[in-house]
Amino acid sequence: MIEQRVVAPEYLFNEAEREEQFITGSEAVREAIKRANVDMAISYPITPQSESMHLVGDIYAEGYIKEYFRGENEFAVMSSVAGAAMGGVRVFTATGGPGTLRAFEAFPTWAGARLPVVCAFMTRGINSPLSIQPDTLEMAYMLDTGIIMLHAENSQDLYDMILQAFMIAEKPDVHIPVGVFVDGFFITHTRDRVKIAPPDLKLPPYNPYSAPVPVMDMENPPIRQMRDPFVMKSNFISYAAHASWQQEILAAAERSRRHIAHYLGNLLEAENETAPVMIVASGTAVSQSREAIESARQEGLDVGLVKLKSLRPFPTEELKAMTANAKAVIVPEFNRVGWLAREVRAALEAKVKVVGGPRVFGGMTMPPDLILDEIRRCANE
Amino acid sequence: MSITPYRVLVGPEGYLPPAAASRGILLPEKGEALIEGAIVPEEEAMQAIATKLLSAKNPFFFPGPQLLWDWKEGVALKAQAVKKLADLAGARVIPMPDYRPKYPMINPAVEINPNHPNLTIWHNKIDVCVFIGVHCHYANMALKIIRGGTSCYTIALCGEAGHEDAMISLCCMGMPELARLTEIIQSMKGEQAA
Numbered sequence: 312m313i314e315q316r317v318v319a320p321e322y323l324f325n326e327a328e329r330e331e332q333f334i335t336g337s338e339a340v341r342e343a344i345k346r347a348n349v350d351m352a353i354s355y356p357i358t359p360q361s362e363s364m365h366l367v368g369d370i371y372a373e374g375y376i377k378e379y380f381r382g383e384n385e386f387a388v389m390s391s392v393a394g395a396a397m398g399g400v401r402v403f404t405a406t407g408g409p410g411t412l413r414a415f416e417a418f419p420t421w422a423g424a425r426l427p428v429v430c431a432f433m434t435r436g437i438n439s440p441l442s443i444q445p446d447t448l449e450m451a452y453m454l455d456t457g458i459i460m461l462h463a464e465n466s467q468d469l470y471d472m473i474l475q476a477f478m479i480a481e482k483p484d485v486h487i488p489v490g491v492f493v494d495g496f497f498i499t500h501t502r503d504r505v506k507i508a509p510p511d512l513k514l515p516p517y518n519p520y521s522a523p524v525p526v527m528d529m530e531n532p533p534i535r536q537m538r539d540p541f542v543m544k545s546n547f548i549s550y551a552a553h554a555s556w557q558q559e560i561l562a563a564a565e566r567s568r569r570h571i572a573h574y575l576g577n578l579l580e581a582e583n584e585t586a587p588v589m590i591v592a593s594g595t596a597v598s599q600s601r602e603a604i605e606s607a608r609q610e611g612l613d614v615g616l617v618k619l620k621s622l623r624p625f626p627t628e629e630l631k632a633m634t635a636n637a638k639a640v641i642v643p644e645f646n647r648v649g650w651l652a653r654e655v656r657a658a659l660e661a662k663v664k665v666v667g668g669p670r671v672f673g674g675m676t677m678p679p680d681l682i683l684d685e686i687r688r689c690a691n692e
Numbered sequence: 693m694s695i696t697p698y699r700v701l702v703g704p705e706g707y708l709p710p711a712a713a714s715r716g717i718l719l720p721e722k723g724e725a726l727i728e729g730a731i732v733p734e735e736e737a738m739q740a741i742a743t744k745l746l747s748a749k750n751p752f753f754f755p756g757p758q759l760l761w762d763w764k765e766g767v768a769l770k771a772q773a774v775k776k777l778a779d780l781a782g783a784r785v786i787p788m789p790d791y792r793p794k795y796p797m798i799n800p801a802v803e804i805n806p807n808h809p810n811l812t813i814w815h816n817k818i819d820v821c822v823f824i825g826v827h828c829h830y831a832n833m834a835l836k837i838i839r840g841g842t843s844c845y846t847i848a849l850c851g852e853a854g855h856e857d858a859m860i861s862l863c864c865m866g867m868p869e870l871a872r873l874t875e876i877i878q879s880m881k882g883e884q885a886a
Contacts, residue, residue, distance in 0.1 A: 482853070483828060483852040483853055484719055484828065484852065484854075486829075520764075521852055522827070523827055523828035523829035523830075523832075523852075524829045525757070525791075548807065548808045548811075549793075551708070551808075551837055551840070551841075552793070552806075552807035552808065552833065552837065554708055555832075555833045555834075555836045555837050556829075556833050558710065558711040558714065558836060559711060559829055559832045559833055559836075561714055562711035562712075562713035562714055562832065562856070563713075565711075565713040565714055566713055566719060569718070
């Protein structure tokens, strides 16, 4: 293990000289965790995530992480992760596809307990029917769990977002989990150029004593108290307390907006936002859209792009502003249900035509020509 | 169509008041504070706190576990400073010693609980209250319930990022800020006496 020194997050993210490496998405996870000052990582294998937590295990062996083990299954892992976070340590895990759904109860539990867990979700098809191939369907289920959801376009985003996620999750006014989502296989299993900070730098440690809930440190008051199930009674007081508690989880996600903006630049990125036809996408659908836009411009078509980086909280106001001049918005997706199109339609309040597609799923790739066809159709309407 | 900005005003606001953060209220930066949802300079908020406390009929401080236990260096000194501040403001103290719901019934004469803070406020007829040393999640949870069901004016003196759900909230509250607030109250009391 290389001797590491703690630096300010802003220095690690923006100022430290970076080296370009040609690595897979899974290896980008390893490099991020190496610099994240993680106390504990817990793993359970599932394709296409397995390699990333395997590599995290390798750096545990090298001394970068204090504790690492394999759980019994995804539910056990996510529950163990919750225990670690309640105990006041910085903790990381990753899963994907059916693993996400198998552990599903844990995610609203993390948010409800104000746990700053960071989890990478390498998305794949879920059992509808069984597939191990690329698909972002699981994200539809995650939208209302209370966790912050960032969606990486490429390995560079994945590396950066994992590191940034710890800083966002651990802010005392936020302190809810952050899921960094990445399209499995397309990113995890392919090599790309990723610029990474020097290996001798790491993030500042987590301070659980600034948390909005007591850390369960049984040795030190005022913390020697359990966070009891606060409302198990059938009376109005219990209902009101539960409601106020849930509101506070949503409020925490709202507060994360300024921290996401600080670390990621903004909740979205846009180019050519005055165009009459805009593409709104997240994840690798952004990269496919870039290809389609390049072709469209060669045909003389005026098309813009909005890349959504944060899905929870959703950048509603920013999206409205970036599509203010559009007559049509195209939403390409890697799933059958079109969850992003639903989000975009709700945000834009029927003020612009939202084309829910093209969509591919079951492991299919998305040829840019599919998106180009929609651009032509919208441009000529 | 314009929408009137949400304001964090004294209640009772109703059945289920929203989290102020979900209505667009932003937290202050260091050196700033919140008054009823608007960001103001910290000094202005301290003046407003002093005015509220000194004009209250029955003000109370609610110190939480972070202040009630001598769990790290400096806490005992801070607790003494808060007691001095409460005494100076003519406020009484009811502790929030922990966060577990008290069933079958809390004794509202001697403690407050974040799950049903309204009971203590109603029982003691508290018109202005000050939260300090309460973990932020539990403070916000209680502040919304108080705003929903009581007419108590809420003030939060927060060592972290502050509280949108209080009517007045300071952030980054340390010993210098406590000393300054004490000084302002002392000075305002002197002016009132004169």
